Amino acid sequence: MVKEWDMDQGDFERFLAWLHPDRDEGCMKYQDICxxxxxxxxxxxxxxxxxxxxxxxxxxxxxRKVPEIADFYTGDPALYCxxxxxxxxxxxxxxxxxxxxxxxxxxxxxxxxxxxACLDHCMEKLSAEDRQLVLDYYAxxxxxxxxRRRELAERLGISENALRIRLTRLRATLKxxxxxxLEQTP
Amino acid sequence: xxxxxxxxxxxxxxxxxxEAEMAQFEERLMTxxxxxxxxxxxxDELIDERADGHLSPDEQTHFDTYFLSTPARRExxxxxRALSDYAGRDTEEPPAPAQVIRPAxxxxxxxxxxxxxxxxVLIAIGLVAWPxxxxxxxxxxxxxxxxxxxxxxxxxxxxTGLDLPPPSVTRGTGSNKVDKRExxxxxxxxxxxxxxxxxxxxxxxAGRLYLAKGDFDRAIxxxxxxxRLNARDAQLYxxxxxxxxxxxxxxxxxxxxxxxxASLSQSLxxxxxxxxxxxxxxxxxxxxxxCYQYLNLPQQAQQDWKTxxxxxxxxxxxxxxxxxxxxxxxRKS
Numbered sequence: 176m177v178k179e180w181d182m183d184q185g186d187f188e189r190f191l192a193w194l195h196p197d198r199d200e201g202c203m204k205y206q207d208i209c210x211x212x213x214x215x216x217x218x219x220x221x222x223x224x225x226x227x228x229x230x231x232x233x234x235x236x237x238x239r240k241v242p243e244i245a246d247f248y249t250g251d252p253a254l255y256c257x258x259x260x261x262x263x264x265x266x267x268x269x270x271x272x273x274x275x276x277x278x279x280x281x282x283x284x285x286x287x288x289x290x291x292a293c294l295d296h297c298m299e300k301l302s303a304e305d306r307q308l309v310l311d312y313y314a315x316x317x318x319x320x321x322x323r324r325r326e327l328a329e330r331l332g333i334s335e336n337a338l339r340i341r342l343t344r345l346r347a348t349l350k351x352x353x354x355x356x357l358e359q360t361p
Numbered sequence: 362x363x364x365x366x367x368x369x370x371x372x373x374x375x376x377x378x379x380e381a382e383m384a385q386f387e388e389r390l391m392t393x394x395x396x397x398x399x400x401x402x403x404x405d406e407l408i409d410e411r412a413d414g415h416l417s418p419d420e421q422t423h424f425d426t427y428f429l430s431t432p433a434r435r436e437x438x439x440x441x442r443a444l445s446d447y448a449g450r451d452t453e454e455p456p457a458p459a460q461v462i463r464p465a466x467x468x469x470x471x472x473x474x475x476x477x478x479x480x481x482v483l484i485a486i487g488l489v490a491w492p493x494x495x496x497x498x499x500x501x502x503x504x505x506x507x508x509x510x511x512x513x514x515x516x517x518x519x520x521t522g523l524d525l526p527p528p529s530v531t532r533g534t535g536s537n538k539v540d541k542r543e544x545x546x547x548x549x550x551x552x553x554x555x556x557x558x559x560x561x562x563x564x565x566x567a568g569r570l571y572l573a574k575g576d577f578d579r580a581i582x583x584x585x586x587x588x589r590l591n592a593r594d595a596q597l598y599x600x601x602x603x604x605x606x607x608x609x610x611x612x613x614x615x616x617x618x619x620x621x622x623a624s625l626s627q628s629l630x631x632x633x634x635x636x637x638x639x640x641x642x643x644x645x646x647x648x649x650x651x652c653y654q655y656l657n658l659p660q661q662a663q664q665d666w667k668t669x670x671x672x673x674x675x676x677x678x679x680x681x682x683x684x685x686x687x688x689x690x691x692r693k694s
């Protein structure tokens with residue numbers, strides 16, 4: 176599916192210029208488009224590696240097309256990229272598959288302790304305020320969690336959406352820390 | 362964010378939209394920043410709800426069969442379960458006496474064991490292996506792009522993992538042409554690698570990128586972060602030494618002979634450490650000889666150049682070593 180094509184620096188510069196007249200802005204727009212395309216691929220059930228390949232091929236095709244379309248295409252370049260992404264995804268003929276349930280956890284005390292120690296370590300790396308926020312939020316389940324979120328937002332004097340975004344960033348920080356810790360722990 | 366949008370995001374993530382609705386939604390996702398940010402938030406919340414067992418039966422079916430179709434998402438569910446158990450445990454703990462601020466380590470571990478029991482699934486389904494593979498894959502693509510970006514080594518000091526010939530002009534601005542597109546790709550891949558899993562490996566690769574780009578402070582920052590995770594990697598010490606060496610040279614060029622000494626001294630320390638860990642590491646040996654030269658220690662530099670040439674007599678870097686050695690010997694005579 177992936178076609179070999181030698182793209183030179185000029186092609187890519189034209190692509191960036193098409194995204195934005197300012198080169199730095201063009202680079203940022205390029206990265207932003209890639210993130211969004213990756214998100215669409217993930218939502219469509221592609222693995223990280225497949226998504227990388229698909230987005231790579233999409234950008235290659237768009238870069239190649241820019242000399243033809245730059246003068247008359249008036250829409251948002253992100254939408255053009257999305258259109259090309261759809262074509263590339265169709266070529267993969269890939270759909271999410273049913274997954275078997277995960278196997279039962281092995282009874283490995285060392286592994287358990289490693290993980291417990293990593294979680295301990297990562298929670299302690301958060302600021303006291305962030306740690307408390309995570310604990311407060313995760314202390315409830317289901318509907319109570321939503322109620323708790325409202326209370327927490329009020330207590331912090333921020334909107335509920337701002338709190339949700341903050342929690343999402345905290346989860347990402349924790350996940351990164353836990354995985355790094357697990358990898359480094361012998 | 363209106364409620365209808367939130368509902369649509371949930372339906373989109375769970376694969377409940379028809380193809381035409383999905384396409385329409387994705388078009389909005391490409392241009393609407395608020396929608397894009399909320400998608401990440403709602404994705405997390407869906408995972409939390411699944412971890413708590415609070416999805417409706419229909420949603421749970423869609424979640425398990427559609428949403429959980431990739432390893433990355435399965436790992437996120439396990440992290441959510443771990444967090445939920447952690448918080449549950451924490452709130453169940455009886456209040457500690459005021460004078461005992463922190464329980465003993467083993468006591469804490471015992472508290473977290475049930476949490477670990479739930480979260481161990483994460484290891485069973487490849488949580489440990491998968492992000493490492495994905496991150497390494499990004500690093501590998503990033504390093505390949507970085508290699509393609511240059512025709513010659515971008516710095517006078519050698520960078521590990523970049524198998525490039527020495528710069529044709531080693532002082533001042535060389536003739537090295539940079540493929541900026543490949544450089545941008547490298548930056549994107551390496552940024553993703555760190556985002557996916559911040560490891561010594563991914564920090565090290567990002568440091569190499571910034572060293573190649575001449576952003577020495579940033580490179581040093583990444584190398585130091587990598588060292589905090591792995592303090593026994595000879596290549597890492599060699600590259601940190603290279604970044605400090607280039608920084609020291611720059612400081613000296615900008616501020617006269619007295620400047621740059623601190624950076625060069627630190628460089629020497631790291632390069633020596635690299636050679637203690639791996640005495641056959643050619644990059645570290647080459648860089649230390651260079652560092653001695655800039656520190657005006659010709660005898661030590663001469664010794665390192667000779668040792669280098671004993672180990673590598675044929676490459677283009679060996680030609681550089683011979684050239685430097687000849688210069689030292691000419692100055693002596």
